[in-house]
Structures are given as C-alpha cells and as structure tokens.
Amino acid sequence: MGLTGVLRVVVMACTLAGTWFLLQMYLNTSWKSISLRSWFGSSVLADPSASHAQPQTPRNKCGNVKSCPQNHFAFKIISGAANVVGPSLCFDDNLIMSSVKNNIGRGLNFALMNGTTGQLIKTDNYDMYSGDVKHLVAFLKTIQNGTLVLVAxxxxPATKMNDEARTLLTNLGSTYAATLHYWDNWVFLGEKDREDKSPFEKLLQLNKETDRELKLPVALKMEGCIPQKMK
Incomplete structure (x- = not known):
C-alpha cells in the first residue's frame, strides 16, 4: 500500500471516530435534557401521597361541623321539608331515624335515648293531622326520668295537638311546644323532668301572609353536643 492509501485509511478512521464521538455526545445530552416528567406531563407522575398534598379533615360524629369533648354525645336533628323530604335523627354517630331506614312519618318523630349509655330506647311517630292525639299523650307519659328525647x-306537627300534649312536651324543656302551629318546622332535644329550658330547640313558623297557599320545602337543622349523664 502506498503513502496515499495509508493517508486515506487514517482520514477515514479519524472521520468515523469523530462522527461516533459527536453522535454519542448528542445522544447523551438529548436524553439528559428530557425528563420523564416533561415528556409525560407532571400530572401523570404526580404522587398523591407527596408531602405537599393537603391532609384530609377528620370526620366528626354525625358529620357535625365541630367535634364533641369527652363525656358528650354528638347529635344532629333535621326536620322534614314540607311534605317532600322526610326528617333524620342522628345520635352518637348512629343514624336513628330517616327515610332510608323507613321509620319516619307525618307529624312528630321521636327517638328516646339513654342519657348515660347513649343506647336507643325507642323510636316512634305520631300523625298530628289525621291521627289521635291520645296516642301521643300516652307515649309521652311513659318516658322515664333522665331519658333524652329527640324530636323532628x-x-x-300541630293540628291535633291539645293542651295536655303541649304541657308534657313543655315539661321536657321545650319553649315552643306551647305555641306550635300547623305546618311549623320544629326540632328539639329535651329530657324528662328537666328543671330548666333546653338550649337545643329551633322553630320555623309558617308565615300566614306569604305562605298561605304554599309551604316551601325548607328544613331546619340543629347539631351539637350534649353531656353524658353520669350514674
């Protein structure tokens, strides 16, 4: 091989080596500059358990806004909305009465709870439009001292109400039972033979001028904490 041939081989080898070197640098630089996050998008690789994720708010009993201290029972009472949506009663995170449980009715709905243990004693409802008020009176007379009484x-709630029934409800700590009227919305938590008025009561009265023909489907909601009765 002459000198010219040797030079051609050397030039070709240098060219191949340089090309390989440049190609290697290009490929290395390209892959380093394209991250998987930028290729697929940050949402695909987002880790839901990452430290920046917002912690979930703990759920309170009965779904209440505030938690209850020790030795207190949480409760939530929601009245019916006109004759469209039924009421619901929750006590210590247990749904006691609701449309889903199929144990509510038109009129007044009652749940009796043991004030010491928080256990359910009885549920019942009384039709105050076409029912007989004597059944409500008989029920109220059977309630034992210290029993918590939830009403929705x-x-x-009041067409068939008489003075005796109103007095018995007032003795549970109610302020509004004495003036309860047709189509009023009422929620209440009282106690048998309570010496003072209960702080747990709400009333929404029918406006005879504006709601003469139509009772709007508005519900009353009341939630809170009631102290556990100690033995």
Missing part, C-alpha cells in the same frame, strides 16, 4: 317535625 314532618309536614304538620
């Missing part, structure tokens, strides 16, 4: 109205 549905549709009409």
């Amino acid at each position: 109205s549905f549709d009409d």
